[in-house]
Amino acid sequence: MSSAPLLQIQNLHAEVDGKAILRGVDLVLERGQVHAIMGPNGSGKSTLAYILAGKDGYDITDGRILFEGSDLAEMDVETRARAGLFLGFQYPVAIDGVATISFLKEAVNARRAAAGKDKLDAVAFLKQVRAFAAQLSFDESMLKRYINLGFSGGEKKRAEILQMLLLEPTLAVLDETDSGLDVDALKTVATGIESLRSPERAMLLITHYQRLLQHVRPDYVHIMADGNILHSGGPELAQKVEDGGYAEFQQSARTAQTAQA
Amino acid sequence: MSAQVSNLPQGAHQAVTSLMEAAKRIEAGASTGEETALRRKAREQFAALGLPTRRLEAWRYTDLAGALQGPLPPLSSSGDIQLNEPFKGALGSLDEALENARAQAGGELSASIVFVDGRFSAQHSRLDKLPKTVRLRAGYVPLANEDVGDGDNDMLGSLNLSLASDGFEIIVDPNAGAEAFIHLFFASTHKESCSMHSRANVRLGKGANLKLFETHAGIGDVPCLQTHITDVTLDESAKLEHACVEDNGTQHISLARLKARLKQEAQLSCAALGVGGKLVRREYNVLFEGGGATAKLSALSLANAGETRDINAKLHHKVPDCISDTLVKSVLTDDARGVFQGLVRVEPGATQSNGQQTSKALLLGRGASMNAKPELEIFNDDVECAHGSAVGELDQEALFYLRARGISEGNARQLLINAFLNDVFERIEDDALQLAVESRALNWLEDASVRAREA
């Protein structure tokens, strides 16, 4: 394993359908760390998540992203995923007719093949899925249903976490995983995320609110607005947002800009 | 043409011969050389095409030749119509019928244009309240701007063009017409077999609005062939609401076509109720030429013994972001026949198109039949198109349920049919138009043959 940081985002500028969204983001994630990015709607949080995953229509216009020292821009979507980059979607898409369990198996084996491992046999695979499903109070009958089709908001998020646990990513980017969850579900999901925390991997939690961070305590918190990270600090920042909202950060950023000018 | 005619049944042969002779006369009497040329072209086209056979896809389910039973000379333009002739029928006198229709429209009419036996009747029409921004010309509409061209060079198009003697033109100025509500009344009072052919142009300027309420009323059992073509152009953001009630005599054959070109963001909403006549066939031919336009077509086909209702709707998505939505409901008693042929065509560049077609039919009579063909032609992947079709009888369980609650069978049937039709009424945005269509439809439901249990 290289000694480079797990993820380095350097002066990242990006646009979506020709519209500039990210304007010079810098961020470094070391293995073992959990970072949270907070920010108001439209600040560019989800764009950052999609840029990391490599979604079409999301283009880097300047700067670069290094994943384990390699340029992410050189890798296509599935290569990133197989290398261990996992995106928990804010709005997971439904795919009619494709049973969740077959999908999971396909994904797990794709990741294993990329790592030079043999395919899991059906029994071992099922055993693993069942264990994680139980951990997440994810009803096993859901596994036979089609991917996200007719799932409630909470079920979709649990399914995302279940996939994360199965795929054992080195970098998990979770986009608003806490939205649409009631208190109990939030705890379950948080426990799931927490169980994956280890010195080998890092996590990037993207969230609008602070409530997930009460259960999964981040090492660092970044405040994002207008396509940039305005402020970084420890977990106490999250509380500050909770108390005072984002306005004060945006205000101070503007003041800083004016001062610079 | 001789070959075409010679294969026809005698009645149809006589009909075609009478129409062709009249076409030649009209052609000879045309006022300009241009008109003569146009009429001749149309006549020759009709001669070449002949009557449509059922081998022709668009006429697969309607046997026009079989429905024509003898000469159908167009009523001549020599003014031999006696407007004061007593008009007696189901609807009462002509004046009563007209009043009735006007009352249905809710009394907020800006104009009422009356045609008697295919001829414009100045005497019965009322044009005085029409806003200045709405320009109306009734009577003979010159054919100079017409062409047999695109999509109209078929039997109906060429026959109508070669014979049309009267019609009207409505032009609404840009951003005008918010209050314009025009009533069109077509009365058939003829005593002998005949045919009548009319054309209309409706053009709405940018952002203009118009409500059109069209009623066709006829009496008796004298054979008649009526053709009527309405040519609609809606400029950017214009909105036309059109509702039509066809309530003709028992031997009346009505072939109507409404073709529409929709520019950007234009809205077309059409509702048609076919309730009286041996054959009521209505064609819609909608062309989306500007992005974001919508067309909502609703048709109600109600038919009793010996009658046919035929709805033919073509929606052509040529540009992106347009919505078409067609709903056809048929209630068929005795041995009535219902037809729906729909086509949604989405061109390669017409991304984000949405085309919906639904046809539902209730068969209430032993010999009743329904034929539906909702077609899709999709040439790009960025579309949302669907069609649904259902044919069946009244839900026996629901009927039983209602009767178990003490509702008579007749009333229960009526309730359920009413429920079946309800969503068509609800699609008519304008209250006056909705009421007009709904009241005539419910009136039909009162009819004993609908209420009765099938034989």
Add this chain to the structure above:
Amino acid sequence: MSPLAQQTVDAVERLRDERKKYDFFTDIESDKAPKGLNEDIIRFISAKKQEPEWLLEWRLRAYQRWLKMSHPDWARVAHPPIDYQDLYYYAAPKTNVDRPKSLDEVDPELLRTYEKLGIPLAEQEILAGVAVDAVFDSVSVATTFKEKLREVGVIFSSFSEAVQEHPELVRRYLGSVVPYSDNFFATLNSAVFTDGSFVYIPEGVRCPMELSTYFRINEANTGQFERTLIIAEKDSYVSYLEGCTAPQRDENQLHAAVVELVALDDAEIKYSTVQNWYPGDAEGKGGIYNFVTKRGDCRGDRSKISWTQVETGSAITWKYPSCILRGDNSVGEFYSIAIANNHQQIDSGTKMLHLGKNTSSRVISKGISAGKSSNCYRGLVSIHPKAESARNFTQCDSLLIGDSTSAHTTPYIESKNPTALLEHEATTSKVSEEQLFYCRQRGIGEEEAVALIVNGFCREVLQKLPMEFAVEAQQLVGISLEGSIG
């Protein structure tokens, strides 16, 4: 390896020695009729097959009829006119000299596909038409199966054989479902068919195994004008598989097959097809023209005919497996997956003709269009006045991949009985960017993701295939769509 494939290999092993005793081809090896179609050619074919006079007469009547017919133009397919005088209507099977000597001489694209489908080497050679000693002769294989079948009285033979051995059955049923005058291609087939399959299931017998053409015919030569006749006597059952998932080498461009099924009281016929003929190259050059007439007659009360098809091959597919629901309470089913990629053209669907009381039918069609292809569902549901309480449900879905393709739906829904209930639904959708992205984010490659999504779309139909076929068919779905994205 699928059980079916394993069975094949076992059979080959067993027969390898045995087959040396026979040489099926020697007596006809020198035969070759000249190009062109005329009465003499038909007489020649009939004579070669030592057919009875009535069958020759029947062929000639068909030919006379065909001369007066014109090529149908209503289908949504376009191709240059076919010169029927430029075809061979009778040619002996290829000799070893003409065949590829080994797999090295075979189109590597074809081999790549075989490999993906997991087809064993021995079978690959057969499919590619390689001239090797070990080539299992399908006719010989059939004989072992025949033993088993004979025990229960099932007749499963080539059509020619049936004409010799069971002329009374052939005469009684041939043309009774698809008359010789039925349509241009069926009439042509009636005049010139060279061989095909014949199946007879006696009363009360449940056929002990899936019957498959795969084991029986030397496809390379009888495929062109094939004729199949299946008769299920009262209270019998048979499941019949036609074709296979592997693309087959075939030099005949025109195929015009006819399949007739007859189900008597309480009988059930399940007919499954996987059609993977050569579709032409990515530019639309070459490929098979497949004009097929398939029809089942539910002649008996409570009989059932079920068609399942996976159509992925051919440049042109023109095919409408239909059911005549004549018997009271009879059931017709049509489950279809039709995949068109590149320049392929498909015009396919079904006809459900309800004549008897309480007849019911179910139509599930999944059409997938990719590349520059055209895919049309054309269907008819017709309820006759006497079909009391008939039922039909039709679901017809189109999936589009890419913006240069087209999907069409032309359903005819005709009811003449008020007690009948017909429901028809159709949708059009695409493989969405969102779905692809989601799968790829989970590490699933783009083509696998397309295959996954499309298989999901087709699920309901795939489930109707016999087990042996289902797995291979799923792989086939993915392979057929290769290159459709990006």
